[in-house]
Amino acid sequence: MSVPTTASSGPVVRAEDVRVWYGTERGPVRAVDGVTFDLRPGEILGLVGESGCGKSTLGRGLLGLLPDGAKMDGALEFRGENLLTLSKRELAERRGVDLGMIFQEPLTRLNPLMRISEHFRETLRTHEPGLSKAEMDRRALDVLRRMGIPPTRYRSYPHEFSGGMRQRLMIALALVLRPAFVVADEPTTALDVLVEAQIIRILHDLRREFETSLLLITHNLGIVAEACDRVAVMYAGEIVEIGDARQVFSDPQHPYTRELLRSTISLSTTGLHYIPGAPPDLVEPPPACKFHPRCPDAMQVCATRWPAPVQLPAGSRAQCWAAEERNRLIRLTEDERRPLERRELSVADEA
Amino acid sequence: MASAAQGSLPRYVVQRLLLMIPMIWVVVTVVFLLLRVAPGDPVSASVGGRLSEEELDRRREALGIDRPLWQQYLEYLGDVARFRFGESLSDNRPITSIIIDNGGATLTLTLGAFLVALVIGIPLGLVAGRRRDSAADVGIRLFGITSYAVPVFVTGLVLVLLAGGTGWPTYDIASPITKFQVEPVTHILLVDALIAGDMGAVGDVLQHHVLPCLTLGLLLCGVFIRLVRVNLLMTMKGDYVEAARARGIPERYVVRRHAFRNALVPLITVLGLQVALTLAGAILTERTFNWPGLGTQLVDYLNARDYPAVQGLVTFFAVIVVVTSLIVDIVNALVDPRVRY
Incomplete structure (x- = not known):
């Protein structure tokens, strides 16, 4: 994989201790709970985790697209500028040009009453008011050609395209302004495997053509292995492990990553592996390490003290007492190391 | 998904028009039977109690309403099939000329009501949808429900009361002098006044339209407010x-x-569905404001048990409802690129 050199330029996006919570009647739901990562130019970072772990919330939060009632805190920098202190309007001006987004359901993401050409013109006119109509069309057709959409379809309506084509349209629409950073939120979930491969290919080629940095949210670990430079594993609103994709996949440091990898299905799979229990309640998450009630390696310390993220010698970063101990970064007492007596999971917990 | 592959619009229109034939047959039959089931007949309604029983029977015989029901029914069906709707029994007017003479007043009333409903309903619905659960939203929703729930004649009478003393016209379609002066060409008074170039008459007719159109429009705008609001809430998400x-x-x-554009698409369909409600409301509105439209005529003929007149007018109403729903479908196809027939 040919990652452009990053020595000269700093990260495109830097997130530090980002938190997002929604207010509910029971109290705040901590959907994203202290997430730290950075993204270099042209880099693809995969974000994986179970449903409801905060992946999509984080992706939307990066673009300021959170619903009313959501609050965001921490530091989020785009090319050194803190996005969280911008006004709503200033942030809207960044969207499209600097920060792009590709969504999960391509079928419903285009306005059914507008032609494809109108979508492009609207987008281009918003951010580059000086462009002539001919220039806008030239730009749009250029991106469409790269996505394999023939120019004859430029004046068509969204419903005249197949699902895969619509996702390519959405990508083209996101790329026509050449944003430096794009969040792709499960871009292939609604598509069949052949189209999926095609879309992943396109996303993978983006950095060569546009130098785009990509946050690829998915729950398909195969896609991450194929397309991503680095991977971040999320659990209950925290990034529990982040590092080079190959490194993390070949030598997972966090038990959750390991169990997640074991749960993938391949042709050689004989039995289905799953992680017992359900993702925790984000209103009242478990104390200390949030994974400890489901963790096969849980020790006494895991239920009493929160493991801070630690840079491991292998290069990845994880927040896990067991990983720290294994890498001889700390010494736990005999008491702390004693295996945690697992409470029997009730049927309700399993459900 | 080429649009041409799924039949064409002209073919669809022809199909729909052909479907009108069985529908009108059903309407004609139902109206025919209902009128016969209702107590009284044209003779007893007009001169019952004042003439001897033998004399009444003689008149019934003359009208042919003493014959068996199936005979009358087949005869009437035959006439309708040849577009012969006959004449009214009570005042000997051809049904077609009733429709031509009085239809214009109903037409301008209902169109005006739709205009009022759209002008009030769409903006209020949009504001309510945009500021969900605000005081404005609650107020607008209350207004919408009230205007829909209050009977037309109550709204009408309240407006008449409010207008009383200001000299604003509260009944009929125009002042007598205007009616006398304007030459009937299209039998739509407003258009005739425009053709005559008599701006005084146009103003007079318009003034007379305000209260009835407002009354009927308020009934309709409740529907539009709720529809636009809900659609906007949906499209905004x-x-x-x-x-x-x-x-x-x-x-x-x-x-x-x-959001707005997509929220307004379903409005076209509902607009078509509201035509039936509007015509029903028009009958009450016309009664309230002594409006010389088809509704007023229909009520008169119903009281007179005037079989051919009522049958003819109800059939006409039914045709109007069907034709407008067809027009709505066509407009829908033009506005929404996804709709193809």
């Missing part, structure tokens, strides 16, 4: 609206171009 935001489209354009 729509995937394409979020996608437009993600492209950095300013919020006001997101709302206007993406």
